[in-house]
Amino acid sequence: MTRDLMQIGEVAERTRLSLRTIRYYEEVGLIVPSARTSGGFRLYTDADVDRLRFVRRLKPLALSLEQIRDLVAAIEACRGGEYPGGASAARETLAEYLTVARSRRETLRDQLAGIEEFTTDLAQLLDTVPREPAESAE
Numbered sequence: 001m002t003r004d005l006m007q008i009g010e011v012a013e014r015t016r017l018s019l020r021t022i023r024y025y026e027e028v029g030l031i032v033p034s035a036r037t038s039g040g041f042r043l044y045t046d047a048d049v050d051r052l053r054f055v056r057r058l059k060p061l062a063l064s065l066e067q068i069r070d071l072v073a074a075i076e077a078c079r080g081g082e083y084p085g086g087a088s089a090a091r092e093t094l095a096e097y098l099t100v101a102r103s104r105r106e107t108l109r110d111q112l113a114g115i116e117e118f119t120t121d122l123a124q125l126l127d128t129v130p131r132e133p134a135e136s137a138e
Contacts, residue, residue: 005035005043015052022052028065030055030072061104071097 012019025031026042031052033042051072058068070093077083077090 005045006049008033008042008044011044011049011052014049015056017052017056025052025055028069030065030069060108061101063100067097 006014008019008022011017012022015022017025022031026033031044031048034045034048035043037043055068055072058071063071073081073083074090074093074097077087078094083090083093
């Protein structure tokens with residue numbers, strides 16, 4: 001099923017990115033609107049939305065915009081696009097980012113475990129603090 005082109009407001013809503021972020025991603029070359037209206041408004045396809053969602057999911061990896069561009073280019077090369085050094089270089093790049101993602105995942109798991117421990121400790125401490133008696137109404 002083909003979807004009509006979407007304006008940036010709908011794209012922002014679908015991707016949970018701000019208008020400013022989407023425009024910035026265009027400015028730095030991460031996304032290019034598929035079309036523009038005669039009035040110059042950006043128009044996006046479902047594929048554009050998917051790409052923006054993908055970029056948003058990379059945020060926890062703390063990659064630079066240059067790294068994100070490189071990763072996106074390598075992925076597109078695996079789907080038939082061009083990549084400097086060819087398919088083998090794209091594959092090597094993907095393997096490197098997989099290593100980065102796995103490492104970051106472990107770091108985040110460790111952080112989450114620490115937060116879980118802290119919230120448990122805090123909840124237990126809170127349970128030991130006596131409640132003040134309600135003031136009587138005069």
